[in-house]
Structure formats: structure tokens, C-alpha cells
Amino acid sequence: MTEDIKKVVLAYSGGLDTSIILKWLQDEYHCEVVTFTADIGQGEELEPARAKAKAFGIKEIYIEDLRDEFVNHYVFPMFRANTIYEGEYLLGTSIARPLIAKRLVEIAYQTNADAISHGATGKGNDQVRFELGAYALNPDIKVIAPWREWDLNSREKLLAYAAEHGIPIEMKRGQESPYSMDANLLHISYEGGSLEDPGVEPEENMWRWSVSPENAPDKPTMLVLRFYKGDIVAIDGEYKTAAEVLAYLNKVAGENGIGRLDLVENRYVGMKSRGCYETPGGTVILKAHRAIESITLDREVAHLKDELMPRYASLIYNGYWWSPERKLLQKMIDASQANVSGEVRLKLYKGNVIVTGRTSNESLFDTSIVTFEDDEGAYNQKDAEGFIKLNALRMRIATKLEQG
Structure with missing residues (x-):
């Protein structure tokens, strides 16, 4: 492990992955952990995350209401472009990551932390999103991505680790792993x-x-x-x-x-x-x-x-x-x-x-032009003949050439 890491800011939800990461960082890096929990409207009570962090001895705990910032400066700008990925996906997870990355970097600066950490897996997109964002905002930031370091590579191993270290897990369905939800x-x-x-x-x-x-x-x-x-x-x-x-x-x-x-x-x-x-x-x-x-x-x-x-x-x-x-x-x-x-x-x-x-008062829809009734000279339909012939010219030339 990197020995010069003395303090890490962890993106912390209080769920399965990040609760385990908190304990893992303490044990493997022997460092102080600062937790950051963003309220971006996930609809969950966030105080349990504070209680969990305190139970593991965390002294600096950041829980922030970022809902209006999230919608104003990330969601709405995205929708101005009518944005969808691959024809269907409205990018709900993707658009939240830049804001979280920004606050991780800012809190690291405020707390004199040496690194940031996240719970994104080594197979997914979120590791890329968090880290590209962090490096864009602080080129020298250090990033700890536990999923790329540890051998807890399945939900079952994570649950076993949690049980071994007394980490409480919500939504456990008997022996079945819960869905991964964001x-x-x-x-x-x-x-x-x-x-x-x-x-x-x-x-x-x-x-x-x-x-x-x-x-x-x-x-x-x-x-x-x-x-x-x-x-x-x-x-x-x-x-x-x-x-x-x-x-x-x-x-x-x-x-x-x-x-x-x-x-x-x-x-x-x-x-x-x-x-x-x-x-x-x-x-x-x-x-x-x-x-x-x-x-x-x-x-x-x-x-x-x-x-x-x-x-x-x-x-x-x-x-x-x-x-x-x-x-x-x-x-x-x-x-x-x-x-x-x-x-x-x-x-x-x-x-x-x-x-x-x-x-709209800014409407470009002109009823006097598009009407099927008498437009009183607002549009001269004879103009369409020259418009059509000019646009057909290249195709007419090509067809004559083909016909010899």
C-alpha cells in the first residue's frame, strides 16, 4: 500500500460497498478517513450514514444537500440538449458523478487529505467518471479504488466480510444478494x-x-x-x-x-x-x-x-x-x-x-403561412416550382448521364 496516504476522502453512502471500503481503508492503509455523503435526492434518510461513520471512529463527516445544485447545474443543462444515450438511456447515474467528483476534490482540499476514494467497481463506468472528473479538477489528486485492489470480487464475499467485521447490511434477502441500486x-x-x-x-x-x-x-x-x-x-x-x-x-x-x-x-x-x-x-x-x-x-x-x-x-x-x-x-x-x-x-x-x-410568445409557427385556408398572399405557392427544380437539378443531371 502507498505509505504516504495519511488521510482519504471517501464517497460514502452507508450502503454495503462503501461501509466495507471505510473499514478496509482503515485496516489496509492505516489512514484517517473523511466521509462525504451527497444528498442528490436518493430518497433515503442520510443520518444512518452519519451514525455508521461515527461507529467506525470517523471524526470528519460531510453530509450535504446538493439537490438543487444537481438539478440546476447538471440535470437541466443535460436536458436542454434532449440528451439520451443509445436511443433510450436518460443518463441518470452518469450525470450525478461529475458533481460528486467535484465535491470530493473540494473536500480533499479543505481537509488537507492526500487522496479520494470511491466504491465503483473495476468493471463499470463509474470508476471512469469519478476519476476523469477528479483529475480534470485536480491533476495531482491521488485516487484509491478498492475494487481494483482487493479480492472481494463478488457480492457474497462482501457480505461475508461485512458479517466478519460487524458491518450492518440493510435489504438482505436471506442468502440472496440484493440488487445493486443507485x-x-x-x-x-x-x-x-x-x-x-x-x-x-x-x-x-x-x-x-x-x-x-x-x-x-x-x-x-x-x-x-x-x-x-x-x-x-x-x-x-x-x-x-x-x-x-x-x-x-x-x-x-x-x-x-x-x-x-x-x-x-x-x-x-x-x-x-x-x-x-x-x-x-x-x-x-x-x-x-x-x-x-x-x-x-x-x-x-x-x-x-x-x-x-x-x-x-x-x-x-x-x-x-x-x-x-x-x-x-x-x-x-x-x-x-x-x-x-x-x-x-x-x-x-x-x-x-x-x-x-x-x-409561446417566441413561437416561429406562423398560422398565416401554414393555413390551408386563404393565406391572403402570405405565401406564394408558385415559388415552390423553382425551389423544387433547383433542388432536383443534380439528380436530373445524374439520371441523364446514366441514360446516355
């Missing part, structure tokens, strides 16, 4: 257990935030979302903070069976992984944001955003939030949102998000 205000994810077989249907009782579409109410829920410069600021006329917006949408969308996803994705480290996700509020935001953009964005700006979005999504998924290219793309995306303001009406019904209307 939650924040944007989503909750499930991996491991029976989900490791992509052909096995998830158990209905696994889902926590949503009812099945079959069991959703027979009466739809109607919403009016107000956007300002690309972000939702009010729901049904009531102004809310960013965190309140997402929490409310999670509740009403989950009640209507919205937001479930069963996905096999391509991890950055090279393997395929099967995960299940619940993202009720995010599913609504994406649909509504595209609706308000449909009337407020210039055609070519909208198409350019759609072309760049997969690259932007990959940057977030792969851990490059703090990279210069992501920052550059964000400036362009944010500039595109200057006129993306107005209201979108939605109907939530049995797993579906249905747009029923959109209005």
Missing part, C-alpha cells in the same frame, strides 16, 4: 442478481418509483409545464425550484406508470451490461422540452442539436463532463435556448406522455 432525483437503477440474464423479465416488486402501466389509473393526469430559456420553472401555474420540479414530476409520472426502462447498454470499458431504470420525471421533461423547442427553435438549429446530441450524450456517459469539448458544446446548447420559453400541455396516461398543446 438513486438520485433523476432516476433509480437496478443491476445484478437475476438481471444479469438479459432474457429474464424483472420482478414486478423490484420497481420502487412507478406502478406498472396496467395498474395505472384509468383517468389521465393533465399538466401544464412552463419553460423559461429551456428549463421548467412552473407546473400548473405554480413556480417551483429545480429540485421541486423534478420531485413533483417523478411522483405524478410514477403514479401513471411512466419511466420504466429495461436496457442492455454498451459500457465505456468495453462490455455490454443489462440494467433497469426508472426515470419518471425525466421522461416527461424530455417529451415536453422537445415540444416547446418544436415551435421556438429554427429548423437548422434544431437539426444541428439533434446531430450533436449523441456525441454530447457519449461525453456524459463516458465521464467527460469536465472536458473542454463538453463545455464548448454546452455553450452552444445554452445559446440555442434563448427563446425556448412558453407552456406545454401534457396528458399522462398508463405509461404514456402525450403532448396536447404548446404555446
Whole structure:
């Protein structure tokens, strides 16, 4: 072990992995551990994490409410780009990692710690996300990744280690390992257990935030979302903070069976992984944001955003939030949102998000031009003939050449 490590800041949830890591760091590195627990809306009581840390003699314990910062500065900027990875995944885990990495580095500086540590495995994406973020913010930071050092390479070995050292474990199902879960205000994810077989249907009782579409109410829920410069600021006329917006949408969308996803994705480290996700509020935001953009964005700006979005999504998924290219793309995306303001009406019904209307003072939709009725000269239909012939010219030339 590295002997010059005297103090480490650990990203600490109080769950199975990080509780074991806390004890392991003390025993293997003989160092002082500082714990950092971020409240980013995981919906769990965080004080038990404090109690656990104290039980292991931790003197410096950071528990911080970062919910509004998370939604304002990470989730909303991502949704301004209509971001999805591989056509489906709303990046709920990915987008939380840059904020946690930032605070790990800041707390390490504040406490004069020598290193940071995390509970991400050596097979997954999160190790990349945490560490790329940390190195981008502090090039000289030292990182301890226990999963790449120890031999506790299965959930069963972790449970045995916990039992040996008296570490309490919640949600233990007899001898069966619990799902590996990650939650924040944007989503909750499930991996491991029976989900490791992509052909096995998830158990209905696994889902926590949503009812099945079959069991959703027979009466739809109607919403009016107000956007300002690309972000939702009010729901049904009531102004809310960013965190309140997402929490409310999670509740009403989950009640209507919205937001479930069963996905096999391509991890950055090279393997395929099967995960299940619940993202009720995010599913609504994406649909509504595209609706308000449909009337407020210039055609070519909208198409350019759609072309760049997969690259932007990959940057977030792969851990490059703090990279210069992501920052550059964000400036362009944010500039595109200057006129993306107005209201979108939605109907939530049995797993579906249905747009029923959109209005904006910045609308580019001109009724006098698109009408099927008399447009009183607003559009000269004869102009279309030259437009069509000019655009057909290259194809006409090529066909004549082929015909000899």
C-alpha cells in the first residue's frame, strides 16, 4: 500500500460497498478517513450514514444537500440538449458523478487529505467518471479504488466480510444478494442478481418509483409545464425550484406508470451490461422540452442539436463532463435556448406522455403561412416550382448521364 496516504476522502453512502471500503481503508492503509455523503435526492434518510461513520471512529463527516445544485447545474443543462444515450438511456447515474467528483476534490482540499476514494467497481463506468472528473479538477489528486485492489470480487464475499467485521447490511434477502441500486432525483437503477440474464423479465416488486402501466389509473393526469430559456420553472401555474420540479414530476409520472426502462447498454470499458431504470420525471421533461423547442427553435438549429446530441450524450456517459469539448458544446446548447420559453400541455396516461398543446410568445409557427385556408398572399405557392427544380437539378443531371 502507498505509505504516504495519511488521510482519504471517501464517497460514502452507508450502503454495503462503501461501509466495507471505510473499514478496509482503515485496516489496509492505516489512514484517517473523511466521509462525504451527497444528498442528490436518493430518497433515503442520510443520518444512518452519519451514525455508521461515527461507529467506525470517523471524526470528519460531510453530509450535504446538493439537490438543487444537481438539478440546476447538471440535470437541466443535460436536458436542454434532449440528451439520451443509445436511443433510450436518460443518463441518470452518469450525470450525478461529475458533481460528486467535484465535491470530493473540494473536500480533499479543505481537509488537507492526500487522496479520494470511491466504491465503483473495476468493471463499470463509474470508476471512469469519478476519476476523469477528479483529475480534470485536480491533476495531482491521488485516487484509491478498492475494487481494483482487493479480492472481494463478488457480492457474497462482501457480505461475508461485512458479517466478519460487524458491518450492518440493510435489504438482505436471506442468502440472496440484493440488487445493486443507485438513486438520485433523476432516476433509480437496478443491476445484478437475476438481471444479469438479459432474457429474464424483472420482478414486478423490484420497481420502487412507478406502478406498472396496467395498474395505472384509468383517468389521465393533465399538466401544464412552463419553460423559461429551456428549463421548467412552473407546473400548473405554480413556480417551483429545480429540485421541486423534478420531485413533483417523478411522483405524478410514477403514479401513471411512466419511466420504466429495461436496457442492455454498451459500457465505456468495453462490455455490454443489462440494467433497469426508472426515470419518471425525466421522461416527461424530455417529451415536453422537445415540444416547446418544436415551435421556438429554427429548423437548422434544431437539426444541428439533434446531430450533436449523441456525441454530447457519449461525453456524459463516458465521464467527460469536465472536458473542454463538453463545455464548448454546452455553450452552444445554452445559446440555442434563448427563446425556448412558453407552456406545454401534457396528458399522462398508463405509461404514456402525450403532448396536447404548446404555446409561446417566441413561437416561429406562423398560422398565416401554414393555413390551408386563404393565406391572403402570405405565401406564394408558385415559388415552390423553382425551389423544387433547383433542388432536383443534380439528380436530373445524374439520371441523364446514366441514360446516355
